[in-house]
Amino acid sequence: MKKFLLGLTCGIALTTTTAVFAADTIQTYLFPATFVINGETKNSYGYETLNYDGHAYVPIRFIAESMGLKVVYEDVSKTITVDNGFNILDINNSGVSAGHLSIIKEGNHSSITGKLYIGIDSWNHRLIDSIQSLNPTVDYTKTIASGKLVFWNEKGEVIEKVPYQISNVLNGAEQIVPLETTSKTDISDYAAVTLESTNPFYGRVPDLHAEISTKDSENKVQFGLVNLLKTGEYTLVRGFLSTINQTDVSPDAKITITFLNDKGVSLGTATTTLSAEKPETQQLPFAVFLGRGDLTKYKSITIQVGK
Incomplete structure (x- = not known):
């Protein structure tokens, strides 16, 4: 299945020069190609490009995923689904994403429907085989x-x-499944939505590299940024947050991280507290919070502790 998925191709007509030796002869061969997608050169390692009868056939999975799209192959119906609507992300688990949400207010709560994408890499196939x-x-x-x-x-x-x-999910398979749930409050006026504590989750050892911890001016707290993930008009922030030498800081005190560009101008801020609930994950208990704007191009950060 995996080899078949990697071999899925779509035809893209290109102008090529082909030597024709006979009217009924069709040349087919693999050739090296460089792909520049939306101005960015993409590494096509592990994928081949096929020239067939003067047309180039490229792997649909490589092209789609390079453009941020999801691809799912369903073997029974021989259906290939390409979808660009799965933009609700889990910063701790890149294998699962959601999209196509519909929020309907029902009294003092909201009814939520949508779809969930489960990638092939979100499964621990070795563990599944061992259990079986x-x-x-x-x-x-x-x-x-x-x-x-x-x-x-x-x-x-x-x-x-x-x-x-979600019940009856195919174990170990890449798939798109319907998602339905209900909130306890009215969330229909939300500004952003993300995922957390998602399963299946492979549980790989995370990249623990973090910048040298940045401290606030009074040496009360320190923050080590692990990574950022842009989602719509906001950016998810993940890192290590703690007090310094058990300094007495109120659990509900607002801690504001300001992201600066190379000229020291603010790109935006993200705010959290020491008491903020951390995602349930098999990784370390990272602090995960949200900031408005694109913070990914920052050059430095500052920290301020409120009361």
Whole structure:
């Protein structure tokens, strides 16, 4: 299946020079190609480009994923789905994303429907095979996908974390499945939505590299940035946040991280607290919070602790 998925191709007509030796002869051969997608050169390692009858056929998975799209192949119906609507992300788990959300206010809560994309790399295939081999009479073809939709207001504050659970998910498969859940409050006026605590989750050891911890001017707290992830008009921030020498800082004190460009001008801020709930994950308990704007091009950060 995996080899077949990697071999899925779509034809893109290119002008080529081909020597024709006979009217009924069609040349087919692989050739090296450099791909520049939206101005950025993409590494096509592991993929081949095919010239067939004067047309270039390129791997649809490589092209689609290079453009931020999701690709799913369904073997029974021989259907290839390409979708650009899965832009709700989990900064701790790149293998799962959501999209196509519909929020309907129902009294004092909201009804939520959408779709969930589960990537092939989100599964621990070795673990699945091991469990199946130990229990050969048990059917492990179906499992449960779960997680939380995190709804934020325009200030980067959490409105509500809404859990979801999806039954009859194909174990170990790449797929798109329907998502339905209900919030406890009215979240229809949200500004941004992200995912957290998603399963399946492979559980790989994360890249623990973080910048040297930045401290506030009074040496109360320190923050080591691990990474940033742009999502719509906002940016998710992940890092290590702690007090210095057990300094007495109120758990609810606002901690503001300001992101500066190379000229020291603010690109935006992200605010959290020491008491903010951290995502449930098999990785380390990173602080994850949200800032408005594109903070990914920052050059330095500052920290301010409120009261």
